[in-house]
Structures are given as C-alpha cells and as structure tokens.
Amino acid sequence: MPRPGKVILVGAGPGDPDLLTVKAMRTIMQARVVVFDRLVGEAVLDLIPAHARRIDVGKETGRHPLPQGQINQLLVDLAGQGEDVVRLKGGDPFIFGRGGEEAQALAEAGIAFEIVPGITAASGCASIAGIPLTQRGVAESVRLVTGHRQDDRDLDLNWGSLADPRCTLVVYMGVASAQRLAGGLRGAGLAGETPVAIIERGTTPRQRTFFTTLDRLADDIARWQPQPPSLLIIGQVVAHALLPSAEVSCQEAAQ
Structure with missing residues (x-):
C-alpha cells in the first residue's frame, strides 16, 4: 500500500x-x-x-x-x-x-x-483599477460577500447590515444577481447614486473597469455584458479611483 x-x-x-x-x-x-x-x-x-x-x-x-x-x-x-x-x-x-x-x-x-494563501480578487482587482477599498473619511470598513448562493438558490442577504454608506461592499460573482443586489441595497436605504465599479477579468491583459451607479447597475450590466470573472465594488471609494492602468480601464458610464 x-x-x-x-x-x-x-x-x-x-x-x-x-x-x-x-x-x-x-x-x-x-x-x-x-x-x-x-x-x-x-x-x-x-x-x-x-x-x-x-x-x-x-x-x-x-x-x-x-x-x-x-x-x-x-x-x-x-x-x-x-x-x-x-x-x-x-x-x-x-x-x-x-x-x-x-x-x-x-x-x-x-x-x-x-x-x-493567495491575493484575493477584492484587493488585487481593486488595486489594479486604482480603487482604495478603505480611505480615511470615506470608508471605514470593507465587506466581502458572494452574489452566488449554494445550489443556485435565490440571493438573500442581510441587506440592512450591508447598506452602510461608510462601508465598501465587494461582491464576488455578483453580475448575474445585479438586479437583486441593487434592489436589496436600495430597499435598505443605500442611495441610488452610490458609485459602483465592475471589474472584468481583473489583473489580466483583458481587464476592463466599468463605472456606474447603484440605480443604473442592472441596466448597464445588460448593456456592457461583462464577462466572467467579474467583481462588483460598491461604495464611495469608487469615486476616488486613481486609474493607474488607464489602458485597460474605461469610463463608459460617464459618456
């Protein structure tokens, strides 16, 4: 043996x-x-x-x-x-x-x-896109959540605890459930104009970073159709993106 x-x-x-x-x-x-x-x-x-x-x-x-x-x-x-x-x-x-x-x-x-251990997508993708997950006076904490539920069940998160304007919310595998995410967070009181970044294929040569807002998230995802793996970053820190990798980022939402 x-x-x-x-x-x-x-x-x-x-x-x-x-x-x-x-x-x-x-x-x-x-x-x-x-x-x-x-x-x-x-x-x-x-x-x-x-x-x-x-x-x-x-x-x-x-x-x-x-x-x-x-x-x-x-x-x-x-x-x-x-x-x-x-x-x-x-x-x-x-x-x-x-x-x-x-x-x-x-x-x-x-x-x-x-x-x-490895670098998780939240820190790796955010850094490459120039988005500080925490910033003094803007975001005091970070929450990592998954937008995919076990056995493909409907997304059911504690929306009240997540809808904190002074917290950065990073959603793994959240593109398919974007409409449910946006509705749950807005229903719990998070402002519709809260900035959102969608990072597609982060840290690779094919990375693209899209910028939108919570109330436009589902529509913009339907328009852009970001490919997996894609990550959502929701919070005021997105407005402070420094974009060090402009060649692989785009701001279509601003057009």
Missing part, C-alpha cells in the same frame, strides 16, 4: 502570475499532479510543468462539471494513492474558494494538507 500523499491548497491570485506568492510559484513549478478551477488564470496554468498531470474540475454558475463533494473525494483518493497534489484555486483558497470544505474533507480522511 503506497504511503499517503499530501495536498497543498494553493491560492493562484486573481489572474496575473506576477501576483503569485513566491511559495505558490515554487509549489506550482514543482507539481506532479494539479487539480485546478476555472478561475485560475491561463498565465498561471502555463507555469505547470509539461510532465505534470492536469485535472480540470472547473465550475461556473449553472454548470458544475464535477460537484464539490466529488472534488473533495478526488483529492482524498489521489492522496490516498500516494500522490502529492497541488490544488490550485483562484484568489485565496479560504475566501469564497470552498477551500475550507476541501481542507475539512482531507482532515476527516487523515490526509496531510497545507494552505498557501
């Missing part, structure tokens, strides 16, 4: 391979088996050695090639066969990456594992 292998849950960051940690890059380049998600940037996948076995378990809204439970079991089985596995996840494994569920499954099966 082979010795049990080890699983390393690696945060691949928001897309730009230069934003990988040194440890993440070293781990990827030494990998023999890599299990990866759809949100891992193509340039990051290019770092995987040619001889390594690649297993794509990518998921997206409404399309689940491999359910989460089967992904958990796959990691357990591979390690049980003696494989050392790199589990590559977009952003940070423990921020809307379901890394906690996978780590729990590994722990329950007695499989050794390690976590390599």
Whole structure:
C-alpha cells in the first residue's frame, strides 16, 4: 500500500502570475499532479510543468462539471494513492474558494494538507483599477460577500447590515444577481447614486473597469455584458479611483 500523499491548497491570485506568492510559484513549478478551477488564470496554468498531470474540475454558475463533494473525494483518493497534489484555486483558497470544505474533507480522511494563501480578487482587482477599498473619511470598513448562493438558490442577504454608506461592499460573482443586489441595497436605504465599479477579468491583459451607479447597475450590466470573472465594488471609494492602468480601464458610464 503506497504511503499517503499530501495536498497543498494553493491560492493562484486573481489572474496575473506576477501576483503569485513566491511559495505558490515554487509549489506550482514543482507539481506532479494539479487539480485546478476555472478561475485560475491561463498565465498561471502555463507555469505547470509539461510532465505534470492536469485535472480540470472547473465550475461556473449553472454548470458544475464535477460537484464539490466529488472534488473533495478526488483529492482524498489521489492522496490516498500516494500522490502529492497541488490544488490550485483562484484568489485565496479560504475566501469564497470552498477551500475550507476541501481542507475539512482531507482532515476527516487523515490526509496531510497545507494552505498557501493567495491575493484575493477584492484587493488585487481593486488595486489594479486604482480603487482604495478603505480611505480615511470615506470608508471605514470593507465587506466581502458572494452574489452566488449554494445550489443556485435565490440571493438573500442581510441587506440592512450591508447598506452602510461608510462601508465598501465587494461582491464576488455578483453580475448575474445585479438586479437583486441593487434592489436589496436600495430597499435598505443605500442611495441610488452610490458609485459602483465592475471589474472584468481583473489583473489580466483583458481587464476592463466599468463605472456606474447603484440605480443604473442592472441596466448597464445588460448593456456592457461583462464577462466572467467579474467583481462588483460598491461604495464611495469608487469615486476616488486613481486609474493607474488607464489602458485597460474605461469610463463608459460617464459618456
């Protein structure tokens, strides 16, 4: 019986391979088996050695090639066969990456594992777009929420706690539920003129940043049709965008 292998849950960051940690890059380049998600940037996948076995378990809204439970079991089985596995996840494994569920499954099966943190999309994409998530006198806190619910259920958030004008709200996977988001926040008292940024394919050469307001969000998304992965940033900090990467940003809402 082979010795049990080890699983390393690696945060691949928001897309730009230069934003990988040194440890993440070293781990990827030494990998023999890599299990990866759809949100891992193509340039990051290019770092995987040619001889390594690649297993794509990518998921997206409404399309689940491999359910989460089967992904958990796959990691357990591979390690049980003696494989050392790199589990590559977009952003940070423990921020809307379901890394906690996978780590729990590994722990329950007695499989050794390690976590390599990554830059989450909220900080990576906001910084590249020149948007400060916090700013003195403007935003005192940040809330990270997901616009996608388990099993594609209807979005039902605590709107009252989120509709704080002195808080920056970052919504992962929120494009499809933009109308529900805007309605819930406005219904809880957040002003319709609150600035919103939509960051498409953040930190990659194809990044685009759109600017709109809460009351125009759903209509503008229908007009622009931002492609996944896209991130929403809602709050007054959006009005303070510095746009260091103007060549990949646009302000169509202002036209």
